[in-house]
Amino acid sequence: MSHASIEIRSATAEELPQAVGTIVAAFVADPPARFAWPSARDYLQTMPVATRAFAGSCVDHGTAYVTADFRGAALWLPPGAQADNAALDKVFRDSVQREHLDDLLATFERMEMSHPREAHWYLPQIGVDPTAQGQGLGAQLMRHALARCDEEQALAYLEASKPENIPFYQGHGFEVIGEIQVGKGPVITPMLRMPRHAVRDMRSSH
Numbered sequence: 602m603s604h605a606s607i608e609i610r611s612a613t614a615e616e617l618p619q620a621v622g623t624i625v626a627a628f629v630a631d632p633p634a635r636f637a638w639p640s641a642r643d644y645l646q647t648m649p650v651a652t653r654a655f656a657g658s659c660v661d662h663g664t665a666y667v668t669a670d671f672r673g674a675a676l677w678l679p680p681g682a683q684a685d686n687a688a689l690d691k692v693f694r695d696s697v698q699r700e701h702l703d704d705l706l707a708t709f710e711r712m713e714m715s716h717p718r719e720a721h722w723y724l725p726q727i728g729v730d731p732t733a734q735g736q737g738l739g740a741q742l743m744r745h746a747l748a749r750c751d752e753e754q755a756l757a758y759l760e761a762s763k764p765e766n767i768p769f770y771q772g773h774g775f776e777v778i779g780e781i782q783v784g785k786g787p788v789i790t791p792m793l794r795m796p797r798h799a800v801r802d803m804r805s806s807h
Contacts, residue, residue, distance in 0.1 A: 608669040609745040620674040627728025632787035654688035673738035675727040680720035704784035715791040721756035761790040
């Protein structure tokens, strides 16, 4: 069966709950998410709210990319767009266990500091429904957005929340640029992708 013709499109505001649902299903074993909400009940109640805050204004920008059947979703923030950090902070303070809160907030603070100083596309979340994994949906979602990054000659940035996902991102041109680990919190790996067909010296941007 060929997966070459998977349709990727931008979700509308009315469709965002379906995209969020896919992310929630995909992230059920995600280390940072389950560090924040170890109980299944807390995770399922809170992760949709956090995902919406993470996604910020992606729907307004047309960069909440989904497969036609919503089995895969990638919530990108283009240059200048932001996550709703105030909403995220409130979600964390209202829901995360006290013994994990300080480490989690410090982790997110360091994530913010790890972003490139240049304008860049940021991928807070990409996920495929566990029932549809292994069919190439994640790769198609990634290629869809990265083609636009290359067209615009723009940097792309993400944080790998699972070490086993790093090779997938490397296969799409991302390189590890650091490591974040605070207290008992999980390891987060910032990764940066230079646009294809461009030679740029990042050292000149600091």
